[in-house]
Amino acid sequence: MTTTTLQAVTRGRVRRALRRRLLMAVLAVLIVAMAAISLMFGQTYYPPADIWHVILGETVPGASFTVGELRLPRTAMALIVGLCFGMGGVTFQTMLRNPLASPDIIGITSGASAAATLGIVTLKLTGAEVSVFAIVAGLAVALIVYTLSFKDGVAGTRLVLIGIGIAAMLDSVTSYQLSRAGQWDLQQALRWLTGSLNGASWHEVVPVLIALLVLGPVLLARGRDLTMMQLGDDAAGALGVRMERTRLVVIVAAVGLIAFATAASGPIAFVAFLSGPIAARLFGNGGSLLLPAGLVGSLLVLVADFVGQFAFDHRYPVGVVTGVLGAPYLIYLIVRTNRAGGSL
Amino acid sequence: MTASHTLDVEQLTLGYKDRAVIESLDLVVPPGRITAIVGANACGKSTLLRSMSRLLAPRTGHVLLDGREVHRMPPKELARTLGLLPQSPVAPEGITVADLVSRGRHPHQRMLARWSIQDDAAVAAALDATSTADLADRAVDELSGGQRQRVWIAMALAQQTDVLLLDEPTTFLDVSHQVEVLDLLTDLNRSRGTTIVMVLHDLNLAARYADHLIALADGKLHAAGTPGEVLTEDCVRAVFGLESRIINDPTSDKPLMLPLGRHHVTA
Numbered sequence: 001m002t003t004t005t006l007q008a009v010t011r012g013r014v015r016r017a018l019r020r021r022l023l024m025a026v027l028a029v030l031i032v033a034m035a036a037i038s039l040m041f042g043q044t045y046y047p048p049a050d051i052w053h054v055i056l057g058e059t060v061p062g063a064s065f066t067v068g069e070l071r072l073p074r075t076a077m078a079l080i081v082g083l084c085f086g087m088g089g090v091t092f093q094t095m096l097r098n099p100l101a102s103p104d105i106i107g108i109t110s111g112a113s114a115a116a117t118l119g120i121v122t123l124k125l126t127g128a129e130v131s132v133f134a135i136v137a138g139l140a141v142a143l144i145v146y147t148l149s150f151k152d153g154v155a156g157t158r159l160v161l162i163g164i165g166i167a168a169m170l171d172s173v174t175s176y177q178l179s180r181a182g183q184w185d186l187q188q189a190l191r192w193l194t195g196s197l198n199g200a201s202w203h204e205v206v207p208v209l210i211a212l213l214v215l216g217p218v219l220l221a222r223g224r225d226l227t228m229m230q231l232g233d234d235a236a237g238a239l240g241v242r243m244e245r246t247r248l249v250v251i252v253a254a255v256g257l258i259a260f261a262t263a264a265s266g267p268i269a270f271v272a273f274l275s276g277p278i279a280a281r282l283f284g285n286g287g288s289l290l291l292p293a294g295l296v297g298s299l300l301v302l303v304a305d306f307v308g309q310f311a312f313d314h315r316y317p318v319g320v321v322t323g324v325l326g327a328p329y330l331i332y333l334i335v336r337t338n339r340a341g342g343s344l
Numbered sequence: 345m346t347a348s349h350t351l352d353v354e355q356l357t358l359g360y361k362d363r364a365v366i367e368s369l370d371l372v373v374p375p376g377r378i379t380a381i382v383g384a385n386a387c388g389k390s391t392l393l394r395s396m397s398r399l400l401a402p403r404t405g406h407v408l409l410d411g412r413e414v415h416r417m418p419p420k421e422l423a424r425t426l427g428l429l430p431q432s433p434v435a436p437e438g439i440t441v442a443d444l445v446s447r448g449r450h451p452h453q454r455m456l457a458r459w460s461i462q463d464d465a466a467v468a469a470a471l472d473a474t475s476t477a478d479l480a481d482r483a484v485d486e487l488s489g490g491q492r493q494r495v496w497i498a499m500a501l502a503q504q505t506d507v508l509l510l511d512e513p514t515t516f517l518d519v520s521h522q523v524e525v526l527d528l529l530t531d532l533n534r535s536r537g538t539t540i541v542m543v544l545h546d547l548n549l550a551a552r553y554a555d556h557l558i559a560l561a562d563g564k565l566h567a568a569g570t571p572g573e574v575l576t577e578d579c580v581r582a583v584f585g586l587e588s589r590i591i592n593d594p595t596s597d598k599p600l601m602l603p604l605g606r607h608h609v610t611a
Contacts, residue, residue, distance in 0.1 A: 002468075002472055002477075005468040005469075005471055005472050005477045006464060006465055006468040008468075008477065008480060009464050009471065009480065010461075010464045012480060012481060013442070013446070013459065016442075016443070097434060224450065227447070228450055230434065230436040231433050231434055231435075231436070231447065232430060232432070232433045232434040233399075234394065234399055234428070234430035234433070235428075235429075235430050235433040235434070237397075237398070237399045237419070238397050238398075238399065238423060238427060238428035238429075239423055239447065239448070239450040239451055239503065240419040240420035240421075240423030240424075240450060241419065241450070242419050280437070280438070284438055284439070284440070284443075285436035285437055285438050285439040285443070286439060286440060
């Protein structure tokens with residue numbers, strides 16, 4: 001080895017690591033700024049000082065309720081479910097080496113959503129029971145889609161097509177449940193169709209926060225193994241990745257994140273699907289995309305929720321805004337892979 | 345790096361579902377030499393390599409590295425001694441050469457450990473050995489087929505294993521790049537004593553570059569030995585179902601196979 005090559009390798013690695021950290025910092029700053037904006041603006045404007053006092057637990061007339069009970073849980077929810085959707089989505093996309101293999105395309109989100117509506121409307125479940133039911137359903141759908149597409153290994157394309165079919169079936173379950181729910185008001189119905197943060201409260205934030213704190217680190221610890229899987233199953237296995245174990249752990253953790261988030265906010269359209277590719281575009285495919293995709297997801301949900309609330313004269317749920325963003329990208333992906341001669 | 349490892353296959357039977365691909369195979373890979381495995385399409389060559397690197401569990405029999413069963417070794421420990429370059433690995437979209445080659449360091453890294461100077465040194469050595477240092481910052485997608493194959497080999501070299509298995513490393517390359525890759529592997533074998541086992545399609549290049557030739561037919565060992573011993577007209581007929589003439593290659597003193605088809609044969 002020549003010393004110039006070694007120097008170049010070291011310099012290149014340090015430069016890429018710096019760039020990665022810088023981008024993460026920029027994303028984090030944008031998230032904090034966006035969160036601050038969502039806390040300050042609304043029907044009444046509160047200055048940053050008031051908000052800071054509320055966060056510290058002091059009583060500020062007016063702000064304590066509006067910010068502390070309405071805006072703060074809503075913003076926290078946006079941040080947390082964004083992370084969950086982003087990390088869960090990019091896990092599937094990376095593992096299956098296909099941007100279309102995101103949990104919101106292949107039926108996992110639909111499964112959690114269908115179970116949540118079934119639980120609330122027909123089985124009269126509440127709170128944590130709904131979350132647990134949604135998670136079990138999410139895992140079951142993941143298992144079904146995986147098993148149905150298994151034939152001498154899992155092919156991403158087959159899995160995506162089967163997942164789309166399952167998703168359509170599950171979405172009809174959700175629609176059916178909603179049509180039966182008589183006293184259901186429009187906002188709550190919309191939550192289960194497109195995802196919404198309306199009326200988010202602390203007791204809804206807590207379970208998904210706990211899920212993130214438990215499952216997030218599990219996933220991050222497997223980040224490097226997951227990036228190895230991009231090289232193909234054989235290459236990753238030959239580099240010492242325990243394929244079966246890694247696959248099992250990351251699927252359970254990612255489905256858990258997606259299902260908890262779906263149980264809390266509904267299936268916020270396309271956040272899981274969009275975050276990974278955006279993060280890949282920003283960060284490149286050199287390192288793990290888990291945290292970058294999580295941060296992108298958070299920012300997406302925060303911005304989309306703010307836009308949905310205040311950019312138009314009518315208030316739209318966050319999922320409508322992300323849906324409008326996501327659909328063109330879906331079309332673009334399909335057109336591009338078609339041009340490249342891919343089968344999907 | 346020069347420690348020679350033994351790699352033995354004993355009574356190995358491999359298969360997918362109800363189909364047996366390899367049956368009761370016994371093999372000895374000579375340490376520190378270049379071994380080429382040849383055989384007709386679908387005769388189990390790739391399956392054998394996958395099993396030798398722990399990716400496919402045997403139905404019966406064993407694969408032994410230094411007397412230890414590879415399927416019972418911790419995957420990362422095995423991957424520090426034995427590497428495999430599969431036939432068609434996938435380069436993530438937009439990944440740079442340096443990042444891809446760096447992934448070869450995976451078995452040497454603990455779960456959350458930091459990147460070390462040894463890792464950098466291994467990557468730099470791999471880039472130099474494969475003449476890809478100039479490409480380090482380029483995206484792998486932009487490279488030509490020959491360059492890309494050199495980069496994949498660099499990734500396998502960064503793994504710093506004493507045994508390297510390669511599944512058809514020359515496929516899809518034009519003849520000059522095929523020779524380039526085989527020369528590179530020979531350099532590696534001579535300078536570091538790396539044991540190399542590769543599946544090759546081209547019989548003549550296999551005979552030229554391998555010290556040891558293994559011919560498989562229908563999942564069984566047909567012949568093993570030096571190219572001179574193995575590459576005979578009978579062997580080509582038995583393994584490929586092809587009539588041929590074997591002559592002495594004047595440039596290398598190795599056997600050279602000339603296929604006899606139904607047309608254009610004058611003598």
